[in-house]
Amino acid sequence: MSIKALTLALAATTALALPAFAQDQIKIGVSIPAATHGWAGGLNWHAGEAEKRIEALHSNIDVIIVTADSPADQAGDIEDLISVQQIDALVVLPFESEPLVEPVRQAKAAGAFITVVDRGLPDSTIQDVYVAGNNTELGAVSAEYFKTRLGEGDNIVILRGIPTVIDTERFDAFMAGIEGSGINVLDNQFANWNRDDGFEVMQDFLSRFPDIDGVWAQDDDIAMGVVEAVRQAGREGEMFIVGGAGMKDVIKGIMDGDELIPVDVLYPPAMIATAIDVTVANFTSNGPVQGEYILGAPLVTKDNAAQFYFPDSPF
Numbered sequence: 001m002s003i004k005a006l007t008l009a010l011a012a013t014t015a016l017a018l019p020a021f022a023q024d025q026i027k028i029g030v031s032i033p034a035a036t037h038g039w040a041g042g043l044n045w046h047a048g049e050a051e052k053r054i055e056a057l058h059s060n061i062d063v064i065i066v067t068a069d070s071p072a073d074q075a076g077d078i079e080d081l082i083s084v085q086q087i088d089a090l091v092v093l094p095f096e097s098e099p100l101v102e103p104v105r106q107a108k109a110a111g112a113f114i115t116v117v118d119r120g121l122p123d124s125t126i127q128d129v130y131v132a133g134n135n136t137e138l139g140a141v142s143a144e145y146f147k148t149r150l151g152e153g154d155n156i157v158i159l160r161g162i163p164t165v166i167d168t169e170r171f172d173a174f175m176a177g178i179e180g181s182g183i184n185v186l187d188n189q190f191a192n193w194n195r196d197d198g199f200e201v202m203q204d205f206l207s208r209f210p211d212i213d214g215v216w217a218q219d220d221d222i223a224m225g226v227v228e229a230v231r232q233a234g235r236e237g238e239m240f241i242v243g244g245a246g247m248k249d250v251i252k253g254i255m256d257g258d259e260l261i262p263v264d265v266l267y268p269p270a271m272i273a274t275a276i277d278v279t280v281a282n283f284t285s286n287g288p289v290q291g292e293y294i295l296g297a298p299l300v301t302k303d304n305a306a307q308f309y310f311p312d313s314p315f
Helices: 003-020 038-057 071-083 098-109 135-149 165-178 195-208 220-232 248-255 271-284
Strands: 026-033 061-068 089-092 113-117 129-132 155-160 184-190 214-216 240-242 291-294
Touching: 026 038, 026 071, 026 271, 038 061, 038 220, 038 271, 061 071, 061 271, 071 089, 071 098, 089 098, 089 271, 098 113, 113 271, 129 271, 135 165, 135 214, 135 240, 155 165, 155 195, 165 184, 184 195, 195 220, 214 220, 220 240, 220 248, 271 291
Parallel strands: 026 061, 026 089, 089 113, 113 129, 129 291, 155 184, 155 214, 214 240
Antiparallel strands: none
16 A cells, blocks of 8 residues: 555544544654654655644644654653653654663553654564564565666676665665576675765776666665766766665656656655554544554656655655
């Protein structure tokens, strides 16, 4: 199910259920990292849009969004949400997982409904709901696309994120997906999910490898740096680039038929809106919501790109 479809379905459910359910004020705390990079900027925007939509629909629900610049800041934010705001639910995308275990555990002990987003906690028993993108599927879907474009003897380079479980899941699935295809991986290097690092890593690849047919950048911030490096080198006609996440500039380029980045694979910052909607449904719906919601990683093409385009988002 697409994010838009899930959001509409949950909104419809809560709207129908509202007259029969709690009239007391419900406070939902949302703790997320500050907009330190492009994807996080999109995350913040979608959280704000969800807040406006939900509060307009439910007069008894207050969504309180706090953003943190570090794990320590986020731990403090959560403590304030518990003690000062006295929240009924917490939606949290951890800056880092380990430092958030105890603060989230305290929120749970205080009676809050817990929804964890994207970066899971080491102790999953604390959470009531887990919402995340599908990193393994992102790698596998990317690999399938490469196999439609390339084959025996063709060369690619890979720009990875940072050394984390998320990156490993994506990379391992991609490598398994192209196994036996005859596609050669010339090199893979970490680019830290960063545009400038993507530019520098790709410059190095371009200087070392005269024959590159495709680039898997794994992430749209990285992909933008790759595009700049390829264009500066005048090698646009030699290769194509596949990123991931759903950056609006990439999606718009796909809609317009950009041949350098012809497709993208979704890992949506809008997952925070899904998480907030599911949390709201816990208080307004008569259906169970506890469990895991793993969002799909569809291939974004010219045919379907419009449904993933959010022109007002910073990402």
